[in-house]
Amino acid sequence: MNCDAHIHIHDAGAVVDYRLAQRGFGTKRVVIVTPRTHVTDNSITTGAIRELGIDNARGVGVLRPDVTDEKLKELDAAGLRGIRFTVFQPKGQVVGVEMIEPLAKRVAPLGWHVQLHMRADQIVEHAEMIGRLPCTIVFDHMGRMPLEEGANHPAFGVIGKLIDQGRTWVKLSGPYLDDPKGGPRYERVTTLARAWVEAAPQRLVWGTDWPHPLARDPKPTPRALANLLVEWAPDAAVRNRILVDNPSELYFR
Numbered sequence: 001m002n003c004d005a006h007i008h009i010h011d012a013g014a015v016v017d018y019r020l021a022q023r024g025f026g027t028k029r030v031v032i033v034t035p036r037t038h039v040t041d042n043s044i045t046t047g048a049i050r051e052l053g054i055d056n057a058r059g060v061g062v063l064r065p066d067v068t069d070e071k072l073k074e075l076d077a078a079g080l081r082g083i084r085f086t087v088f089q090p091k092g093q094v095v096g097v098e099m100i101e102p103l104a105k106r107v108a109p110l111g112w113h114v115q116l117h118m119r120a121d122q123i124v125e126h127a128e129m130i131g132r133l134p135c136t137i138v139f140d141h142m143g144r145m146p147l148e149e150g151a152n153h154p155a156f157g158v159i160g161k162l163i164d165q166g167r168t169w170v171k172l173s174g175p176y177l178d179d180p181k182g183g184p185r186y187e188r189v190t191t192l193a194r195a196w197v198e199a200a201p202q203r204l205v206w207g208t209d210w211p212h213p214l215a216r217d218p219k220p221t222p223r224a225l226a227n228l229l230v231e232w233a234p235d236a237a238v239r240n241r242i243l244v245d246n247p248s249e250l251y252f253r
Contacts, residue, residue: 001056003029003247006140006173006207009048010035014211019052021210024222027243031207031251033060033115036086036094040064046078054079058251060115062086062094065102072110081251082113082136087122088144097122101129108135113169113250120145120155127158136167138250141174141209142196147188151195163203169250170196172232172242173207176215183215184224185231193232201238205247 004027009015022030030052034045042061049057060082061075083103085095104114113136116123120143123130130137145153162168172193175186182188196204206229212219233239 001028002026002243003031003205003251004208004210005031005205005247005251006033006171007031007210008033008035008213009044010037010211012044012047012051015048015051018210021208021222025208025210025226029056029058029247029252031058031060031081031205031247033084034062035213036062036092038062039094040067042075042080046075046080049079060084063103064095065099065106067103067106069106072107076110076112080112082115082138083107084115084117084140086117086140088117088119097126097129100126101133104133104135111253112136113138115140117141118144120149120153123155123158130158131162136169136250137162138169138171138205140171141177142170142172142189142192144178145192147178147192150192151199156195156199160199163200169203169205169246170200171205171207172196172229174209174214175228176212176220180216183218183220186228190228190231193228197233197238197242201233201241202246204242205250206242 009032032045032048034042040062045059049059059080061080063083085100087097115138117140143155143159175189179186179188208225
């Protein structure tokens with residue numbers, strides 16, 4: 001089943017809206033990422049997993065080092081499979097870079113991953129620490145590469161080496177984050193997305209970032225985002241891997 005590996009649910013009523021959007025995306029499975037506006041309250045995420053059905057939904061939460069082992073077990077049973085660190089800008093930051101390694105050690109025994117929303121320069125700056133993490137790593141939004149450099153940025157190589165070690169993934173998502181005026185085709189992002197598809201199709205997942213909180217109006221339509229993936233990965237077998245096989249391995253084992 002096709003999987004949308006990155007959405008946000010901001011309130012309980014949004015599940016109904018997302019189900020409508022799913023028809024346009026052509027997906028059945030979904031990964032819900034706790035928005036930073038909810039700080040470390042993952043209850044909306046776990047509630048949405050229950051409503052959508054744990055066979056077809058998983059979650060990525062936000063936690064701090066004071067989380068108890070009991071809470072981790074509870075969240076695991078509720079469908080969480082990772083924790084996210086949104087540290088690309090200081091404003092509104094809920095967690096810090098210094099929390100990544102301690103929490104990675106806490107969640108590794110559960111088989112969880114850490115999801116890193118960092119700028120490319122931060123990935124390079126913290127490459128040594130990231131390489132020490134004892135669990136699977138997922139990089140948000142194609143690694144947030146500056147489009148002027150794209151795959152030539154050193155962070156592309158840092159992530160590539162981690163992928164070669166067999167425990168790192170990249171999300172093809174959020175094209176408007178680094179190309180806010182580029183819609184609906186985001187042609188400047190397509191070059192970077194295709195570079196990832198060529199370099200590591202076996203370690204990519206795709207997400208819509210619904211409801212597109214950081215996109216300018218008019219926000220991208222479900223069909224436009226689905227069409228983008230066809231441009232990024234023209235080969236149907238590769239798209240099937242990105243939409244079905246890879247997310248099944250990462251989230252639904």
